Amino acid sequence: MSRRSDLIAGARDVAPMLLGVIPFGLLVGVTALEAGLSPAVTVGMSLFVFAGASQLAIIELAGQGTAPLVIAGTALVVNLRYLMYSASIAPRFREYAARWRGLFAYLLTDQAYALTVVRESDDVRWYYLGTAATIWLAYQAATVAGVVLGAGVPPGWPLSFAVPLTFLALLVPAIEDRPGLAAAVVGGGVAVAGRGLPYHLGLPAGAVAGVVAGLVSARTAGGGGDGDGHHGAGTDAEGPAPSPEAPGDDGREAE
Amino acid sequence: MTLAPTTAWLVVLAAGLGTLAFRLSSIVAFARAGDLPAPVREVLRFVPPAVLGALVAPAFLVADGGLAVAPTNPRLIAGAAAAAVAWRTENVLATIAVGMAVLLGAGALGL
Numbered sequence: 001m002s003r004r005s006d007l008i009a010g011a012r013d014v015a016p017m018l019l020g021v022i023p024f025g026l027l028v029g030v031t032a033l034e035a036g037l038s039p040a041v042t043v044g045m046s047l048f049v050f051a052g053a054s055q056l057a058i059i060e061l062a063g064q065g066t067a068p069l070v071i072a073g074t075a076l077v078v079n080l081r082y083l084m085y086s087a088s089i090a091p092r093f094r095e096y097a098a099r100w101r102g103l104f105a106y107l108l109t110d111q112a113y114a115l116t117v118v119r120e121s122d123d124v125r126w127y128y129l130g131t132a133a134t135i136w137l138a139y140q141a142a143t144v145a146g147v148v149l150g151a152g153v154p155p156g157w158p159l160s161f162a163v164p165l166t167f168l169a170l171l172v173p174a175i176e177d178r179p180g181l182a183a184a185v186v187g188g189g190v191a192v193a194g195r196g197l198p199y200h201l202g203l204p205a206g207a208v209a210g211v212v213a214g215l216v217s218a219r220t221a222g223g224g225g226d227g228d229g230h231h232g233a234g235t236d237a238e239g240p241a242p243s244p245e246a247p248g249d250d251g252r253e254a255e
Numbered sequence: 256m257t258l259a260p261t262t263a264w265l266v267v268l269a270a271g272l273g274t275l276a277f278r279l280s281s282i283v284a285f286a287r288a289g290d291l292p293a294p295v296r297e298v299l300r301f302v303p304p305a306v307l308g309a310l311v312a313p314a315f316l317v318a319d320g321g322l323a324v325a326p327t328n329p330r331l332i333a334g335a336a337a338a339a340v341a342w343r344t345e346n347v348l349a350t351i352a353v354g355m356a357v358l359l360g361a362g363a364l365g366l
Binding site: 019020023036037038041044045048049050051053054057058060062068071072074075076077078079080081082083084085086087088089090101102105106108161162163164165166167168169170171172173174175179180181183184185186187188189190191192195196202203204206207208209210211213214215218 | 258260262263264265266267268269270271272273274275277278279280281295296297298299300301302303304305306307308309310311312313314315316317320322330333334337338341342345346347348350351354355358
């Protein structure tokens, strides 16, 4: 129940996951320099964006001379999943003041979310901070370490190949079913086909095509035989999503 | 042709602010309403595999601008090995390690 013990519990529970976090930071630091980004921009990126996969995408595209708008846009598309995390964890933070919620939002990562969402406690603030702040510290330190190390890597080592390997490592578990596979295959296929497009638009084109393919695949797999007459796009038949918590006046809604 | 420093900072700022907006979105907007609307969730569900697929495919299938879906493409072989490891272990470190090892090995074999 004490703040301190919650903080420590959070830090302790997240410690094993740092093995997954630190390599990201190191990779960011090392490959950013290779791509021509300055140490300041690299560290700044880890501070401001604080999302490994999108940072690696930024670094890879920057190294290829992609148009800045496409780089920023790709980073945002890669980070769209934070919309989902935010939606999932929001109920746990409903009662806290805006200041807290802002801080919690900035610190949100897959791991902090996963640990906190199953924590049985009314006041998860300190536990969440224990997990999230530990990750943040480890990640920033790893970025700096990567920047420092990167300067010493011999040229010719294909370290930057670790970037697409990381994406591959993330892609495989992200494919959970046939529609997901369709999304990945079409996304990849369109990106390859569109590699000659100006401004590296093949990438966002692939992403959009992949999402559409996933939606189509899900529709044709599940919606074919239940006879509700709904085919194609349009999901308004489902109605509003049910709220998991009791509705009604909070009374404590902060500004 | 790399990013000029000012441009790089602008990209960082744009990506940072946008990502923060995503992180804040439900915590701010849906603090009362509960989940994201179902259609939005449907679409979001496919974003990770689509985006990651689009990021991954060119790196392993394209060499010097041309399609290289052949055993002579060392990156493709390394990628296949890494994908197998990712599938069995779901371990990021192992995947990267195996992929790099296979690539370096293929290079040593003269591919």
